Structure formats: C-alpha cells, structure tokens
Amino acid sequence: MTQREAADVVVIGAGAIGASAAHHLAAAGRRVVVLEALHGPAAGSTGRSFASIRGQWADELNIEMSWRSIRAFRDFPERHGVDVGYRPSGYLLLVSPELWDAQLRAVDLQRAHGVPVDVLSFDEARAITPFSAEGLGGTTWGPADGVVDPHLATSAYLDLARRDGAIVRFRHPVRSVDRHEDGSWTVTAGPTTVQCQHVVNAAGGWAGEVAALAGLDVPVVHSRRNVYSSAPGAVARPLPMTVDFTSGVYLRSEGPRLLFGGARPDEDDGYRTDVDWPWMEQLLELGARRFPWLVDVPLDRSGCWAGTYENTPDRHGILGADPSAPTWVNACGFSGHGVMQAPEIGRLVAEQVTTGAIESIDVDALRIERFAAASEHRSVELVF
Ligand SMILES: Cc1cc2nc3c(=O)[nH]c(=O)nc-3n(C[C@H](O)[C@H](O)[C@H](O)COP(=O)(O)OP(=O)(O)OC[C@H]3O[C@@H](n4cnc5c(N)ncnc54)[C@H](O)[C@@H]3O)c2cc1C
Numbered sequence: 263m264t265q266r267e268a269a270d271v272v273v274i275g276a277g278a279i280g281a282s283a284a285h286h287l288a289a290a291g292r293r294v295v296v297l298e299a300l301h302g303p304a305a306g307s308t309g310r311s312f313a314s315i316r317g318q319w320a321d322e323l324n325i326e327m328s329w330r331s332i333r334a335f336r337d338f339p340e341r342h343g344v345d346v347g348y349r350p351s352g353y354l355l356l357v358s359p360e361l362w363d364a365q366l367r368a369v370d371l372q373r374a375h376g377v378p379v380d381v382l383s384f385d386e387a388r389a390i391t392p393f394s395a396e397g398l399g400g401t402t403w404g405p406a407d408g409v410v411d412p413h414l415a416t417s418a419y420l421d422l423a424r425r426d427g428a429i430v431r432f433r434h435p436v437r438s439v440d441r442h443e444d445g446s447w448t449v450t451a452g453p454t455t456v457q458c459q460h461v462v463n464a465a466g467g468w469a470g471e472v473a474a475l476a477g478l479d480v481p482v483v484h485s486r487r488n489v490y491s492s493a494p495g496a497v498a499r500p501l502p503m504t505v506d507f508t509s510g511v512y513l514r515s516e517g518p519r520l521l522f523g524g525a526r527p528d529e530d531d532g533y534r535t536d537v538d539w540p541w542m543e544q545l546l547e548l549g550a551r552r553f554p555w556l557v558d559v560p561l562d563r564s565g566c567w568a569g570t571y572e573n574t575p576d577r578h579g580i581l582g583a584d585p586s587a588p589t590w591v592n593a594c595g596f597s598g599h600g601v602m603q604a605p606e607i608g609r610l611v612a613e614q615v616t617t618g619a620i621e622s623i624d625v626d627a628l629r630i631e632r633f634a635a636a637s638e639h640r641s642v643e644l645v646f
Contacts, residue, residue: 265454267429269295271615272449273462274436274472276300277308278412278601279593280464281419282608287462288426290612295458296420296428297451299435299468304416306466308601310535310569312489312523314503314514315602316353316407317377320368323627325375327603334605335410344418347411351514352502353404354382354390356552361507362399369402378406391504391513393552398508407503409514412601419608436465439476445589447476460615462591467533467572469580469594478584481633482595483531484570487523488538490545491565494518511549513556519565522549522556537568571598574633579603581610581628582620591615592630 271287273280276298288294300306317329335348357365372379380403387393387401420430434451439461441447449456463480465472473480500515513522526541542561550557572595574580579596583589593611596603610620626632 263453267295267454267456269293269429269456269458271295271460271462272297272447272456272458273464274449275306275464275466275468276303276416276420276430276432277306277464277466278304278416278419278604279466279596279607280462281416281423282604283462283464283593283611284423284428284430284608285419285426286608286612287615288423288428290616292612292615294423294428295456296423296430297434297436297449297454297456298430298432301432303420304413306468307569307572308412308416308466310489310567311412311601312512312514312521313409313412313601314353314407315348315410316404316503317372317375318353318355318368318379318402318404318407320364320371321627322371322375323623323625324599325372325377326623327606328599329375329377331603331605332406335415336406338415338418342418342422344414344421346415346418347409349408349410350406351408351500352390353407354387354502354504355402356387356393356504356506356508357399357401358397358508359399365400365402377404379404391501391553392555393504393506394554409503410601415601415604436472436475439472441476441587445587447589460589460591462593462611462615464593466594466600467570469572469592473590473592476587476590478587478590480580480592480594480630481575482572482580484533485531485573486529486534486538486568486570487525487598488541488568489521489523489566490542491562492520493560493562493565496520496559506549506552509548509552511545511552513549513553519562520559524548531573533570535568535570537563537566539563542566572600573597576632579607579628580630581607581625582614582630585631588618
C-alpha cells in the first residue's frame with residue numbers, strides 16, 4: 263500500500279553530502295525526508311573513499327569549501343558531542359618543477375585564508391615519508407590536513423537530522439519525480455510518496471539519472487577509482503597522505519596497512535566496483551620511481567577495493583538551484599572531493615532552500631549554468 267507523506271524538503275541520497283544537507287536543513291527548522299536507495303548510510307561512494315581531507319587547494323573557492331569543512335569536522339566533538347574521526351595526520355605534496363611556482367602562489371592563497379601550510383626542504387619532507395627527490399620541484403605540508411571517518415561523519419549528520427525531526431528511509435530508491443505548476447514536487451520511492459516544496463539532488467554518481475526523472479539535465483558520470491592495500495604491518499611507521507604530482511600516485515597509512523591509489527588515465531566512465539588488478543601493477547611501477555621501497559611492500563588483495571568518483575566535465579561540483587526549476591537543488595558531482603567538503607556543501611544547500619539563494623560565499627564556479635555557457639569544458643583530474 264502506498265504511504266503518503268508531506269515534507270518541506272526531500273533529500274535524495276544518504277551519502278556524506280545528503281546527510282550533511284539533511285542536518286543543516288532540519289536544524290533550520292525544515293521538515294526533511296531523506297530517501298536512500300541502499301541499505302544504510304554512506305553505502306555509495308562515501309563509504310568507499312580514501313577519507314583524506316585537505317585545505318591545500320589552488321583556488322579560493324575550494325580552499326574555503328575545504329577549510330570550513332575541516333574545521334567543522336574538527337569541531338564536531340565540541341559542537342555535537344561526537345568524534346567523526348578527524349585526525350590531523352597531515353598531507354605531503356611532492357610537486358613537479360613545472361608546477362612549483364604555481365604551488366608557491368597556492369601556498370600564499372591558502373595562508374591568506376588561514377590554512378596552515380609549510381614549504382619543506384626535501385630532507386624535512388623525507389623525514390615524514392621516504393621518497394626519491396629526483397625530478398621534483400619542491401614539497402609542501404599541510405599539518406591540519408589529514409583524514410576523517412566518512413561512515414562516522416555521515417551517520418552523525420543523519421542522527422543530528424533525526425534529532426531535529428528528519429525521517430530517513432533506507433532501501434527507498436526514488437523511481438519517479440513529478441513537478442507541479444506551483445513548483446512543488448511529488449517524489450515516489452518504494453512504497454512511499456512524498457509531497458514537498460524542495461528536492462535536493464544528493465545522489466552522487468547517480469545524480470544525472472535522478473535529475474532525468476524530473477526532466478532535468480545534470481552532467482555527472484561514474485568513474486571508477488581503486489584503492490590498493492598492503493598486508494598489515496608492511497611499513498615500519500605510519501605515513502601521512504603523500505601525493506606525488508609527477509606520477510599521480512598517492513598513499514597513506516590506515517591502521518597497520520598502507521593504502522595507495524592513482525587515477526587510471528584511460529578509465530572508461532560507468533559504474534563498476536570490481537578492482538582493476540592490471541592497473542595495480544602499472545601503478546606500482548609508476549609509484550616505485552618516487553617511492554622505491556614500494557616494490558618490497560607485501561600486498562593483500564583482500565584489503566583492496568574500488569568505488570566511483572562522481573565526475574562532472576570540469577571535475578568541479580554542481581551546487582545550487584536548477585535555473586529551470588528553482589525548487590530543485592543540486593548538490594552533486596564533487597568529483598572526488600565530496601567527503602572533504604560535505605559539511606560546507608550541506609550548509610550551503612540549507613542556505614539555498616531557506617533564503618532562495620547562496621550568498622554567504624561566491625559559488626558561481628559551481629553553478630550548473632556554466633556547462634551551458636562553456637563551449638569547451640576544462641577537464642582536469644583533481645585527485646587526492
Ligand atoms: C576510491 C575513492 C577514493 C576517494 N577519496 C576521497 C578522498 O580522499 N576525499 C574526498 O573528499 N573524497 C574522496 N572520494 C570521493 C567521495 O567519496 C565522493 O566525492 C563523496 O562520497 C560524494 O558524496 P555523495 O554523498 O555525493 O555521494 P554518495 O556517497 O555516492 O551518495 C549518494 C547516494 O545516493 C543514493 N542514490 C542514488 N540514486 C538514488 C535513487 N534513485 N534513490 C535514492 N537514493 C539514490 C546512492 O545509493 C548513494 O548512497 C573518493 C571516492 C572513491 C571512490
């Protein structure tokens with residue numbers, strides 16, 4: 263039997279972004295229903311991420327989105343009484359000579375926004391993570407960067423939302439979305455039909471399919487990323503997130519294991535979560551030039567996994583009201599940095615819904631209109 267409900271806002275997706283949006287909306291007094299296709303929180307990309315967070319970006323918007331979010335993760339225990347696993351284990355960037363001048367300009371910008379960042383000598387950096395400095399321009403270190411627990415953060419946001427009256431329904435795949443003349447919506451998921459004023463599209467890599475149900479075009483595709491794991495105890499001391507710009511290889515410790523990854527340049531778009539074993543061999547070869555000790559690390563295939571980035575054509579997120587349907591709010595396509603920016607994205611979704619606009623920060627670069635305007639899409643990989 264169909265169950266009919268009414269809400270101010272339906273949030274589609276219970277990953278980090280949908281959960282954060284649900285919390286901020288419910289805290290602002292909105293009646294929220296979260297509809298999630300899978301069995302629980304963070305069961306999409308969020309739970310398969312590398313869980314790394316950094317304020318080291320090269321543009322003001324990403325610096326602000328990340329740095330505000332890092333502080334939100336850091337302050338979670340004090341503000342909400344929950345530890346979401348933020349650990350300032352640091353982020354070491356190994357930068358090529360061609361990019362070094364730009365990196366130094368980025369460091370100035372990061373510092374201007376309050377992000378702690380150090381320029382290290384090769385010896386100082388090698389004391390953190392051993393590497394060969396051949397062909398490198400320099401290194402930077404973000405001591406407040408590190409990791410968060412995406413499962414804990416997502417669950418915590420949903421708990422906070424529920425405390426403020428939100429309803430969270432798992433195993434509720436949204437199958438139809440109808441828009442009415444007054445701008446309101448009817449959303450049907452499983453046995454539940456919800457009438458609401460606003461819909462938040464937080465469906466990650468599925469955001470394009472979800473938008474299509476409403477007749478809207480949101481250019482987001484899945485793109486597989488692999489995480490490879492050593493056997494437990496393979497490295498003598500914990501290594502922080504370390505990214506080699508020259509090879510694209512990144513690695514960090516997780517408990518007793520070493521995890522590593524790197525985007526396969528010729529990866530086809532599409533949803534798949536089987537681990538790419540041939541790419542592991544190639545990645546090890548690439549990585550061993552920078553981290554020669556990597557060849558001796560014993561691997562554990564049972565500890566490896568794959569998930570998908572939710573990529574847009576320019577690898578930046580899509581945030582804000584849809585121009586042809588202002589009560590439809592996109593919060594998707596963050597292309598591999600959705601966990602680290604989820605707190606701020608959720609706050610801005612609530613601002614959009616409650617005030618009708620996002621004005622507390624200039625998010626023009628994230629508006630969906632840019633795709634209609636752009637004749638050529640910039641396509642860059644913003645990994646790590
Ligand atoms: C291997 C890997 C490493 C990564 N590393 C990092 C990292 O270090 N740092 C970082 O910040 N990010 C990282 N990311 C990216 C990060 O995981 C994503 O940016 C983030 O999880 C996006 O969150 P989301 O809530 O938008 O998407 P998701 O977590 O995918 O949530 C979307 C939800 O929508 C649900 N959904 C879809 N369709 C429907 C429907 N029709 N009805 C109802 N529900 C629906 C899905 O089931 C899913 O649970 C990584 C990703 C991968 C795969």
